[in-house]
Amino acid sequence: MTQDGPGVPALEMRGMTKRYPGVVANDHIDLDVCPGEIHALLGENGAGKTTLMNVLYGLARPDEGQILLDGKPVQIASPADAIARGISMVHQHFMLVPVLSVADNVILGAETMANPIFLDRKQARRKIADLAGRFGFELDPEAKVASLSVGQQQRVEILKALYREARILVLDEPTAVLTPQETDEIFGLLRRLAADGRSIVFISHKLYEVLEIADRITVIRRGKVIGERRPAETTEEELAELMVGRAVELTADRGESHVGRPMLQIEGLRVADARHREIIPGLSLEVRAGEIVGVAGVAGNGQDELVESIVGMRTPQGGKVTLDGRDVTGLSPRKMNMAEVAYVPGDRHRFGLILAFPVYDNLVLTGYYSPPYSRSFLRDDQAIKSSAERQVEKFDIRTPSINVPAATLSGGNQQKVIVAREFDRPLKLLVLDQPTRGLDVGSIEFIHRQIIAKRDAGAAVLLVSAELDEVMEMSDRIAVMYRGRIVAEMDGRTADKSEVGLYMATGGREAAEATA
């Protein structure tokens, strides 16, 4: 859909600069998007992509720079300004109210009114159905957003933009939580929108995706534009090097696995949530020594509950968890920790770290109570700090000192603190929940290497991730989780990505039909 030639760009950003205390998030960034064009903004986590789009959308104020729409300079001071000028944004974390209906979410802020006070829901529903039909997808306007799949929620977000007659559509990491099939559908939709004359900014850090969808790719690193490429003229390798600043291994080399005895055995696990709904209705899974089992699944299919039940943060209603032949069902997190189980939680800010505590305290959160870190009732600060110094060195934690609060570290280094604490001892089992979420490529590589090293030392690894790419890359065996059950298991080296995606999306129903 590229429209070369002399046309005026629909959107042009010139010399955009945004400084935060201690860091230049955007350093004189230039970007332009033509009508009907899909322009990818490629960069690592933390490179400044989201900041740039927040500036465009009026959520942050630039320190320098100019925004031009159709060649005319404009001031965008708030999201209301941006919307009024035809700019819409699909945020990485959906901006939808779960308890409201699709229609209410779509019209919120741009309500169709029957009179100055009351909503005209009937007309709104009609308009939504029309729009959805025009771009080829179906959505029940009455459905509660909470009951929709993430893929459908994404369509609601896009509907919000269409409802506001957006000419410029910004999508921030739109595929992060989608299955491969959902990704394909979104790409089809984006192409139709571009064909309709709209301009699309597609933010991503996935190389193969920008190559597939974009007409033009702008790469930014540490707040600066590093280069601009057309998909036909570049390769994944070149883009990766531009993005990271050095040659990178695109896939982790997981090497050969030497599988030993069964280490973790889960039999008939049943877990209910606080409202007594059965989230896991009977799950069985085995992880053996020296293998990485990756659990793939769309977020919210019981992965959190599974992980929390294994490490003792949640008491299962039934079933049995065995670790190296010993029944460990319902043991407390500390007992599990003492049983040589490492746990990297999915939300490092809520569960993994105490952000206000210094790095050295965070490094002994699981072991402070016993020698050598404490003697009788007292902590041994000397021992804690010297061990912290050693781990900072060994795990390459970039921090000004061990005395600064964990909150001041970057995401990658925070995660390394957790990895250092959990990994730096003999282990039987590693339970990893999205261990590299939101990290830069360097940190991801490092953590992946640590995981593989632990596996090669004979530990069993359970890796849960909503990022299918990570599961595909790391796993010796892949288990697909759907509605609280393992619906498929396959060899990690031969598994087909779209097949895994199909199991993730449907639990294997359609896969079974296809073969029948």
Next chain:
Amino acid sequence: MSGIPGALDAIPLIGLVFQLMGYLIENINPISATTVAVSVPIALAALCGVMCERSGVVNIGLEGIMLICAFVGWYASALVAGALGPEAPFPLFGATPALLIGVLAAIVAGMLVSLLHAWLSISARIDQIIGGTIINIGAAGITGYLYTLVSGQSLTGAGQFTPLGVPQEVATVPLVGWLLNAVLNQGPIGLTTIIIVIIFQIMLFRSRWGLRTRAAGEHPRAVETVGIDVIRLRYRNVVMSGALAALGGAWLSMEYGTQFQANMTNGRGFIGLAAMIVGRWSPVGAFGAALLFASATGLSLSITISPPSGDLGNVFSYIPSEFWDALPYIITIVILAGVVGRSIAPAADGQPYERESAS
């Protein structure tokens, strides 16, 4: 006390139940009218809470706001009455200019105190429980102090609103008479409350304001990203809600009683919070819960005024009057304990909203 088991043994329980039902039916008019009246301040407090919390601001300062407004309303009306001298009341509700100005003053006071709460919780972002507690403690202290100051002035007061009144023929219509009587035999604030409940319910679920309010209480960031000013919306809701609590205060000192008394809210603000939770943050639900809590008072007042005769009266005579005073609170606790956990608060309730690095 040792007489109770003996007395119970002598009476067949079934008979007692029938006697109780008979007593309730016989006295349904006074019991239901009292219940609706007593529910008014609880309902208004609960509505105030719904309006705040639906937009994401927790307000446990209801008790204090009501108390301040009870004082301001009463004192303002007394001052005006003193200045104007005795005047003939309007034919309706026994309203006088002094009383009306009193209600107005109460509303203004309620909105001002709410503005303070809004500032504390939205702009200063202090813990909203602490902000509300400050208002409650401050209100008790300030009104108590001011009341001792002004009680030396020998104010005559402005009297009180009177109920609309229902003709005997209407009140005794079979089946629905008691209901008409209960609804219509209320003062102006009581009747207004019923109207507010209906309007508020419709507005909350069908109007633009309602949609935005509910969204702001669930996911304020989503609201901000569609171009709505969350901070302003929350300020507006909290300040408006102050008028509702103010009416509750005015009811206490100008419709239910004739003057202010120290600490006269007596926990109604907190019962209102309970009604809000039991009513699942909806206006009609909150009003229903308020009626439920108030029915205990309606029953106990009736038993005090016209005690039942026969065996039932015998049993009741063993129950100390303190039990009836405590009954509304006991019912509140029991119902709340059963409901909590199943009634879900707005997701962003009590969380101050911070814009992304504005500057």
